[in-house]
Amino acid sequence: MFSSSKKTVRFRLHRWGIEIHAEVPRYIQMLRTNLSYYLNNSSRNKRTKTSELRKIRFNIYHRTEKEKWMIPVFNQKKFYQWKHYGICQNVNSETGDTSVFINAKRKIPNNVIYHAGFLHPLFLNLLPSRATLIHASLVSKQNSGILIVGRSGAGKSTLSVAFLNHGFNYFSDEHPIVELCNGKIIGRNFINRVGLPSLSAKNFPAFKKSFKWNANIRKFDFNPWTKNESLPETCSIDKILFPKFQPRSVFSIRRLKPLELFRELTQDDYFFIDTQDDFKNKLGQNHLKIMLELANGRKGFAVNYGPADIGNLPATIENL
Helix, strand or coil: CCCCCCCEEEEEEEEEEEEEEEEEHHHHHHHHHCCHHHHHCCCCCCCCCHHHEEEEEEEEEEEECCCCCHHHCCCHHHHEEEECCCCCEEEEEECCCEEEEEEECCCCHHHHHHHHHHHHHHHHHHHCCCCCEEEEEEEEEEEEEEEEECCCCCCCCHHHHHHHHHCEEEEEECCEEEEEEEEEEEEEECCEEEEEEEHHHCCCCCCHEEEEEECCEEEEEEEHHHHCCCCCEEEEEHHHHEEECCCCCCCCCEEECCHHHHHHEEEHHHHHHHHHCCCCCCHHHHHHHHHHHHHHHCEEEEECCCCCCCCCHHHCCCCC
């Protein structure tokens, strides 16, 4: 049924040891594109002993149209499907084991494979450790982190580069890890390349030499790190922004009350997935505790801005 030819990839993601066995070459290529910071620096992966890590294991298989979805084989409550794309998965967060089945005959976009075949199972496997992914950007200065939360089009990438241009450290452009550790919220980096629209890229001439046009996504790729550079791994999260970009917007900032902040956080894609999957167990409880603690004691702001405000916004937020 499955090919015996597999490739194994191992890397350390903070206190989690990721081990991937894949018989799908394009899956490995996808990993190397999206996780090059972690995969291309072997010394970074040796700083923590394997025995100290919580292990998360992925097995990636090819399947064809003739094969069934194998629902009877697995617990249906832990079986998630992307039938439209030809991907199905089984996640056992108790053991840290995930199986992903990818239709060999379909042209599945790489971003779908990345989200359905890696990010979503990873998210489920982080929850037992009271940690979660969140659809946001994260930057920090002097260990004080700013979380930039919003759906596609809100300008998370543009604002994250604007903060870097203002002297902040980079943590993530898409999926930082937020962890509840000993009663405190910490942010962990999840390093990925930044994709900037051409109009946004014009705002950052200092980074111009680092931009590379990506015709597939019609954006500029920007690696916010240099080869063999180790970026800060953790920070506190002190401010949370919910930006809204409009070409003719009048700049405004409104402080959110704690309940408003929590409501905005529950609109996050990962929290929404958790609710839709109806997790009335320890996983769901952990996620809820993370979001409640994240909303408690942090400053939240709703920000409306336009093109002329991008350069000045980091200084304004830093001084709040």
